[in-house]
Amino acid sequence: MSDHPITKFAIPEIIFGHGSIRYLAQCARRLGANRALLVTDQGLIGSGWAGHVMDILRDESLDYLLFDKVNSNPRDYQVHEGADLYVREKADVIIALGGGSPMDTAKGIGTIAGNGGRIRDYEGANKVMRPLPPMIFIPSNAGSGSDISQFCIITDVERQVKMSIISRSLVPNVSIIDPTLLMTKNDNLVVSSAIDALAHAIESFVSPLASPFTEIQALKAIELIARNLQPAIHNRTPEIMEQLSIASTAAGMSFSNAGLGIGHALAHSLGGIFDTLHGLVHPIVLPVVMRYNLPVCPEKMCVIGRIIQGSAQGCSKDQGEEGIAKLEELFAVLNVPHRMRDIVPDDSKLEKICKMAVHDACMLTNPRKADWEDLLAICREAW
Amino acid sequence: MSDHPITKFAIPEIIFGHGSIRYLAQCARRLGANRALLVTDQGLIGSGWAGHVMDILRDESLDYLLFDKVNSNPRDYQVHEGADLYVREKADVIIALGGGSPMDTAKGIGTIAGNGGRIRDYEGANKVMRPLPPMIFIPSNAGSGSDISQFCIITDVERQVKMSIISRSLVPNVSIIDPTLLMTKNDNLVVSSAIDALAHAIESFVSPLASPFTEIQALKAIELIARNLQPAIHNRTPEIMEQLSIASTAAGMSFSNAGLGIGHALAHSLGGIFDTLHGLVHPIVLPVVMRYNLPVCPEKMCVIGRIIQGSAQGCSKDQGEEGIAKLEELFAVLNVPHRMRDIVPDDSKLEKICKMAVHDACMLTNPRKADWEDLLAICREAW
Numbered sequence A, B: 001m002s003d004h005p006i007t008k009f010a011i012p013e014i015i016f017g018h019g020s021i022r023y024l025a026q027c028a029r030r031l032g033a034n035r036a037l038l039v040t041d042q043g044l045i046g047s048g049w050a051g052h053v054m055d056i057l058r059d060e061s062l063d064y065l066l067f068d069k070v071n072s073n074p075r076d077y078q079v080h081e082g083a084d085l086y087v088r089e090k091a092d093v094i095i096a097l098g099g100g101s102p103m104d105t106a107k108g109i110g111t112i113a114g115n116g117g118r119i120r121d122y123e124g125a126n127k128v129m130r131p132l133p134p135m136i137f138i139p140s141n142a143g144s145g146s147d148i149s150q151f152c153i154i155t156d157v158e159r160q161v162k163m164s165i166i167s168r169s170l171v172p173n174v175s176i177i178d179p180t181l182l183m184t185k186n187d188n189l190v191v192s193s194a195i196d197a198l199a200h201a202i203e204s205f206v207s208p209l210a211s212p213f214t215e216i217q218a219l220k221a222i223e224l225i226a227r228n229l230q231p232a233i234h235n236r237t238p239e240i241m242e243q244l245s246i247a248s249t250a251a252g253m254s255f256s257n258a259g260l261g262i263g264h265a266l267a268h269s270l271g272g273i274f275d276t277l278h279g280l281v282h283p284i285v286l287p288v289v290m291r292y293n294l295p296v297c298p299e300k301m302c303v304i305g306r307i308i309q310g311s312a313q314g315c316s317k318d319q320g321e322e323g324i325a326k327l328e329e330l331f332a333v334l335n336v337p338h339r340m341r342d343i344v345p346d347d348s349k350l351e352k353i354c355k356m357a358v359h360d361a362c363m364l365t366n367p368r369k370a371d372w373e374d375l376l377a378i379c380r381e382a383w
Helices: A020-030 A042-046 A049-059 A076-088 A100-115 A187-205 A212-234 A238-258 A262-274 A278-296 A298-308 A319-332 A347-357 A361-365 A372-382 B020-030 B042-046 B049-059 B076-088 B100-115 B179-184 B187-205 B212-234 B238-258 B262-274 B278-296 B298-308 B319-332 B347-357 B361-365 B372-382
Strands: A007-009 A013-016 A035-039 A063-067 A093-098 A135-139 A151-156 A161-166 A174-177 B007-009 B013-016 B035-039 B063-067 B093-098 B135-139 B151-156 B161-166 B174-177
Touching (some): A020 A093, A042 A049, A187 A212, A187 A278, A212 A298, A212 B238, A262 A278, A278 A319, A278 A372, A347 A372, B007 B212, B007 B238, B013 B020, B020 B049, B020 B174, B035 B076, B035 B100, B042 B093, B076 B100, B100 B135, B151 B262, B174 B238, B179 B238, B187 B298, B187 B361, B212 B319, B262 B278, B262 B347, B298 B319
Parallel strands (some): A013 A174, A135 A174, B013 B174, B035 B063
């Protein structure tokens, strides 16, 4: 009957712009907050932003608790420690400040506070059945999209698995996106976050669950990142940071509702086994995965290629491949690792990584089917 | 510091696609429903869709009450009658099925049920302070965007005023958009709804409150309507109805968050004084209002013109005006009234209409300032 089956699209309320962080206490009050749990990490405390948030809460006489025991690749036991604090101290709203790690930890805390049990009980899609406490997220990078998305990635320490927990309930109530927070980040973080967002956009654009509502967001994100990634390094202006924030938000709207693919499945496995920083993986694997997917979605890859090349013209047959090559050129001049051997200690565990990655929830929305041996071939090509 | 000041973007959860109506009872249960108030009108009862919705609720053993005393240009007393029923019968969720009239009536009912008082107390922006009951909307036309928006338009019978009530709280929890509902509508309704959506997109695109999040939606809507309006008359396929539904939804996302302009201010006044059908106004006033606004936003009008003309190329100086002319050509072949004299009984009340329209909330987001005499000149040009 139609090209597009029934599709769902859900995003949080968004407050966007330089200075928007000042609406935090007002938002929290509207959600019924009397005592907030602020989830953040040492980086945000060091940069002064956590202090700024606490000042805002104090100025509005809003009681709060601080939870800052959050790593990159956040751990299951950190989630439970935070949830114990939330319940014991009778907090009634969760505020997350930071990158993907504090935001995903906050989602985990909310999941346990609202649903009980252990965080590993909720691994997979749509296992979170009861509502979470009200959540307000303030992203400090333009990449993870966790402030927009239904995704929460937590490491199960015992199994060395980065679990994907995906549920409508994990979308926060409000995302306060203030690009001023990006102004003090170092180049590497800005670049790796932007490439993470680019991977979100590209993987979700070719997902079988993509809809007109997600596609428009994915293409906007690709366009903005292709245009602003290099300028962001040389000339860190508020305008460019704003453009990258819009891109990350748009990419979040897309992948949250359409899903991801092989690149993220591999990134999760690498993070689980080697504690690899998520943002380092995508400049290495994204072009290889795009080439793997190209044969099954040439038209969509052509649209991506056209945008990356900045061409307004219709698609030529080779534009998909040309776009991938252009992306590799773009990455080549960036000060990031370019080969998998630069970030993986040795190749003896690649097989284990790939056998784990095929079970990642992101594999379900990759356009081209792949078994663990296909993933191994991708890793070898990226080695 | 930035081209874009702090901006807010809020939309409901969307379930979209042919057949999506079957998720209604499941959604209502998720929102805690035990007894739903179904707000609809005689047209939807006559077409059988209201019966279909009641079957779905019955099949899921969900108790419901029917409220169908809804006119086009819905009245304040209808809102209060529905709210009395909701409260008296202890309903706990509101389901609206229909075009803008049943949906706006449902918003009014929810406002009174959640906040008390009289509906006129909430006229203007951000006067609704307390939450509404959970609401699920099923639009039966692709135009009003009420299922997406923060807007609710109710006629104050005593004052003959169509009040604009605008609040974040008026966004329903879920919008179930099933393009199959459009398949049985007559051509006139499809056309006038699509042009209403086009006016939403164009007015909000040039609004001073437009943001990158709303602009992307407005342009998508303009593109889809320009491409599908005429085909929809000659060849009513499920695909074309789906495209118009996407367009109306995208236009709703845009105007809900960026606001409207002179065209809607005039349409509200005409509706309040002459009970004029909303959809009839826009083919008549939209091009005239665009010409009025052209001098203050030539770049944006050029982008609109390019899309309407289906041109991929950059903007020439005259493209704004050419786009408006093309739009007039497009409207000229449609079987709709083309001059204001065709829908307004006599011109002696134009002054009253314009003096009322300048106080409409939509005037705040028109890009070019206008007093009542400017509006009168617009009406005379459209006469």
